[in-house]
Amino acid sequence: MKRNLVIVIVCAAGLSGLLWFKSQTVSDPSWEQPAMSSSARITLSGRFSTNRLKELRRQIDTALEESKRLVNIWDETTEISQFNRFNSTEPFPASAEFARLIRFALDFSVQTGGAFDPTVKPLVDHWGFGPKKNRDPLEEIMKAVGWQKVRLENGTLIKGHPRLQLDLAAIADGYGADCVAAVIRKNGCTGFLVEVGGELIAEGTKRSGKPWRVGIESPEPGKASGEKIFRTVELSGKALATSGDYRNFQTRDDGTRYSHIINPHTGKPSESDVASVTVITAQCIDADALATALCVMGSEKGFQWLDKHPEFQAFFILHAADGSFTSRFSTGFPLH
Secondary structure (H helix, E strand, C coil): CCHHHHHHHHHHHHHHHHHHHHHHHEEECCEEEEEEEEEEEECCCCCEHHHHHHHHHHHHHHHHHHHHHHCCCCCCCCCCHHHHHCCCCCCCCCCHHHHHHHHHHHHHCCCCCCCCCCCCHHHHCCCCCCCCCCCCCHHHHHHHCCHHHEEEEEEEEEEECCCCCCCHHHHHHHHHHHHHHHHHHHHHCEEEEEECCCCEEEEEECCCCCCEEECCCCCCCCCCCCCCEEEEECCCCCCEEEEECCCCCCCCCCCCCEEEEEECCCCCCCCCCCEEEEEEEEEEHHHHHHHHHHHHHHHHHHHHHCCCCCCCEEEEEEECCCCCCCEECCCCCCCC
16 A cells, blocks of 8 residues: 555656646747847757746847847948948948958859949939838949949958949848757757748758658739748758749839849849749848849849859749740759
8 A cells, every 4th residue: 555655656756847847848939029120930859948048039039139139220320221321432440240241242242243232222212112201312322332442451341433332132131040050059958940030941850750841932913921832942051032023012103013032233123034032042142142132133044143153052043925924943952
């Protein structure tokens, strides 16, 4: 009798301990929080103590705030806004991380023949997509546009034209996603899915062992985010970014639409055959930048560029003459 009582007590203690442990841990945590100009969605694979998860979320909050303080043109206190107000060709002292971002942007401008260009802010404002409307004539604005008109020198940024201004929106979300992923990896997490403003990084698998699966949206204006999926992709150890003309646009008086994606060569909204393009590569900032550049290039020039850069894979959704969509993708793009 006593032996049975001992067994009951031991079992009860074990069950209490198990219940306590479960109450102090979270399985496959997932949450959404503000980030950059939109939001971040983070899903982790595995079981985490509440204290560990709290500290991880604190570090992620810090990483997102720090990245936002560098690149948000809607906040006048950020480093990029300070640079944009600096109407001088004298050297502008830049923080090490801001200088690193500008170096990346300028290098990518060279790689894409200027299809990606970080100096388009005056054009973004002119076409109604920035914080303030720029009503100067397009010909006048173009005098201050061009990646060749800004340079890095001894930790400073130097404008070739005093009214030159930067806009890093085309890499901001990808950069933010990379920052979040770096924090998660540093904390020893091997399975996660990070999304910042629609740009994604996937690592490992779900706890079930199943791969992360993400959708490529159908580029139909008026559809809510995620409402209609064109194709799906299995993603692990890679980053994915999408750009297109269907989500952020303005409407002219005659009812025609124009995209927020600006062609730096013409100074006008991009009018290529690309409705959307999804890029997969190692880092999200690279995928984000290239997705914008490929929209500007159009599919033919885009595929010529991709043939020379096999480290990138891309899936194009193209406008057809009858108003429908067709698709085309590079070899190895992991469609499911």
